[in-house]
Amino acid sequence: GAGVSQSPRYKVAKRGQDVALRCDPISGHVSLFWYQQALGQGPEFLTYFQNEAQLDKSGLPSDRFFAERPEGSVSTLKIQRTQQEDSAVYLCASSLVYEQYFGPGTRLTVT
Amino acid sequence: GQQVMQIPQYQHVQEGEDFTTYCNSSTTLSNIQWYKQRPGGHPVFLIQLVKSGEVKKQKRLTFQFGEAKKNSSLHITATQTTDVGTYFCAGPEGSQGNLIFGKGTKLSVKP
Numbered sequence: 001g002a003g004v005s006q007s008p009r010y011k012v013a014k015r016g017q018d019v020a021l022r023c024d025p026i027s028g029h030v031s032l033f034w035y036q037q038a039l040g041q042g043p044e045f046l047t048y049f050q051n052e053a054q055l056d057k058s059g060l061p062s063d064r065f066f067a068e069r070p071e072g073s074v075s076t077l078k079i080q081r082t083q084q085e086d087s088a089v090y091l092c093a094s095s096l097v098y099e100q101y102f103g104p105g106t107r108l109t110v111t
Numbered sequence: 112g113q114q115v116m117q118i119p120q121y122q123h124v125q126e127g128e129d130f131t132t133y134c135n136s137s138t139t140l141s142n143i144q145w146y147k148q149r150p151g152g153h154p155v156f157l158i159q160l161v162k163s164g165e166v167k168k169q170k171r172l173t174f175q176f177g178e179a180k181k182n183s184s185l186h187i188t189a190t191q192t193t194d195v196g197t198y199f200c201a202g203p204e205g206s207q208g209n210l211i212f213g214k215g216t217k218l219s220v221k222p
Contacts, residue, residue, distance in 0.1 A: 040214075043210075045204065045211065099144075104153050
């Protein structure tokens, strides 16, 4: 079957704009994670869902970041009033047991 | 907070040479995972180690988990150009499965 997909693959936003990033996990995967990866760094945890429940959002950098997974499948990461420091690749990963399957990421550039 | 550190940050080798990257955690880990990220790609799961002192091999790759479960290493024998990429170790934070990644070791292989 298909892997994890993310859209858009690239997003350019002007500072102050809101953006929405979508993640389609592997069908049947209960766990879904969002990570932020800056250039030359490892992925940094943002938030975690088990089905539709957001069990951990301790990694979200500010209250401008919001994530949801209303039906326990597709997830959306929303960033309000984007700032330049939000520029990064946003990775989504899904998991059934422990191995995490990553999507291709959304590269967000805030100008 | 929990930290995962990797050295070296970069490694340049001639094709056929061996390569090793080292990972250290500030806390004892229940398990450690290794991922590979090709240039322009996303992290791809390689392996999970769970037991103290565990050694696992995948063809030319050898993974070790330290006795104290705070450190790990990845050794590649006789590197090939296909080994190019960044290798990350990652340990779980808490019990929910979200991972703390090291900054990675970027491997380049000169043919």
